[in-house]
Amino acid sequence: MLLRLRTPLTGEQYVTQQGWLKASLTCCPLHPAGGCGFARHGSYARKRPRGARIARWYCPQGHRTFSLIPDCLAARWSGKLQAVEVAVMTAEIAPSLVAAARMLRPEIEEAGAVRWVRRRKDAIDDCLHRLRGLLLDLLTDCAPTLTACQIALGQTPLLPALREIAAPWLDQLPPPFGFAHRCSGGVSTSPSRQHTMGPDPPGSGA
Ligand SMILES: [Zn+2]
Numbered sequence: 001m002l003l004r005l006r007t008p009l010t011g012e013q014y015v016t017q018q019g020w021l022k023a024s025l026t027c028c029p030l031h032p033a034g035g036c037g038f039a040r041h042g043s044y045a046r047k048r049p050r051g052a053r054i055a056r057w058y059c060p061q062g063h064r065t066f067s068l069i070p071d072c073l074a075a076r077w078s079g080k081l082q083a084v085e086v087a088v089m090t091a092e093i094a095p096s097l098v099a100a101a102r103m104l105r106p107e108i109e110e111a112g113a114v115r116w117v118r119r120r121k122d123a124i125d126d127c128l129h130r131l132r133g134l135l136l137d138l139l140t141d142c143a144p145t146l147t148a149c150q151i152a153l154g155q156t157p158l159l160p161a162l163r164e165i166a167a168p169w170l171d172q173l174p175p176p177f178g179f180a181h182r183c184s185g186g187v188s189t190s191p192s193r194q195h196t197m198g199p200d201p202p203g204s205g206a
Helices: 011-016 081-093 097-104 110-134 146-153 159-165 167-172
Strands: 002-005 039-045 053-059 064-070
Touching: 002 167, 011 081, 081 097, 081 110, 081 146, 081 159, 097 110, 110 146, 110 167, 146 159, 159 167
Parallel strands: 002 064
Antiparallel strands: 039 053, 053 064
């Protein structure tokens, strides 16, 4: 299960300051009264940003791990949340997805670059549409684009700050912003599957 690590650190600062070492989870989310053997369970590495690790806890009674995802990092995807934001904003202002893909991923073939951009744009578009329904006072009159939401909320970069505003609903919102499971794509949701290491937390419903 993914939980939010509230932090103002950028991705670079999280790595250089080893932010996962300072992360804390005072009680088991399943058993707040304690007595379940809940304890720190080390950390696992992210492929990107290089050197980043994710702090993890384990409840033996509930057979669950809990991973603390800092506001600066994408959830269930590798990399920084701000890098996703840059890609989506580039796609919003570019004349076409192909043009955005050429700007963002010139080193790979065009079809793959377009898929790379579309995956990010579709994920964030979906998230912003859902947030407009949740944050009625803040976003209802705002176009469902990152650019419009940045202006409406006065936040740049937006996505790490939006984790604070959207904190009550993160487990319902799709990755890489939210912590929900993919609706499809073959990701295991088995509660017994534990992860040990990965760029994205594999099977992290566990
Ligand atoms: Zn527990």
